[in-house]
Amino acid sequence: MKPTSPIRILIADDDALVREAYRSFFDGQSDFSLVAEARNGAEAVDAYMVVRPDIVLMDLQMPGMSGIDATAAICARRRDACIVALTTFGTRDYIVAALKAGASGYLLKDTGADNLIAGMHQALRGDMPLSSSVRRQLVTSITADEPVTTPVDVGLTPREVELLQWLTQGMTNYQIGRQMYVSEGSVKQYLAHIGDKLGVKSRTQILVRAIQLNIVDPHHMPVPQAMPIS
Template sequence: MDDEAVVRDAYRHLFGDAEDCEVIAEARDGREAVARYEEVRPDVVLMDLKMPRMSGVEAMTEIGRRHPDACIVAVTSFASLDYVVPALRAGAAGYLVKDAGADELVDGIRQALADEMPLSPRIARALARSIAETPSEPAPKKPKVTFMAPTQREQEVLDHLAQGQSNKDIAMELSISEAAVKAHLRHLGDKLGVRSRTQILVFAYRHGLVSPEPVR
């Protein structure tokens, strides 16, 4: 979903070369994106954020309201957190920048379908740093959030997740199976009271479970 014809044409050719990807619909603005989603119900949507008539964030919000299980990846030229945070809050399954290579975009689609939250590493680090450097506002009337602390292995998985790594990358780094990584993430979600990788990551940032610095 992009208002630039040249971008849509590039995506059409890019994904046409991928064996497991097929472009089944296109849209030139946010309202058309919502309408096209209703018509074809794609497995995953690539959503530009800055579009006429209705923005990508507004379109994601509307699609998510109607279809909570919709898988939408924000793909845009803007790496600013002013765009990233609203997109993730609107339910984006991931966030990639348009200057990403073809392999990264295709891999991002596959990660999204596998519920792995594609997130460009520089975006993940910027998001972590922003949250870590922003003082928490006092909220005396709000009950303190309690949760079970992650195990050592769960924390290691969480640290690598914060760097935008896929399950495959995390498995290789920690010398464990992808199935084990998924199990650890599932247990983390249960402990923190959230479901998706995005929610796990945002919760971890807000409650100081991950560091804004790259994993060493």
């Protein structure tokens, strides 16, 4: 179902040509409206608080306040902020820093128009858009840092742990619901409860923390259930 009003976007990028390209692109998208632009992190924070966009596309390396610091500042004030890092940098340090700051996803600028639109919709649904190379870097970084040999008991139920296992495979909420035979709304409720228990908020941070605490193993692939033909 299409939204009744366009999705409102804030673009933060220090390159004027990049902002112009985004402006031209979203002008041709009836489902989106570019409502604000920022040239650095400080402007992004100020613009977010004024226009309260539905989603932010945040460059990371900008003069003055970086996109990572801006993401942290926005998320500290607005728990429900939806910020997708959109950058040319796909190295571990950038990825981990952005996701720890509260980014809802991490896409590379060469992702392509279709993948960008799909990723934005994923982020707004509470899913976790990550470029494939970014996902590999993320898993490598998490498993290399802060190793925990024994799973930490934070009071998760067996069903919550099962959901985390599907989450490590990059599934969307809809796909997880199909595997667990629950609605997409129920998956979102599960994630909210898990986030509360882990002390984090975004879907990405839930994944990071669950792997760090050895609750799930990103290298263990659960066997998907065969879906009935409808």
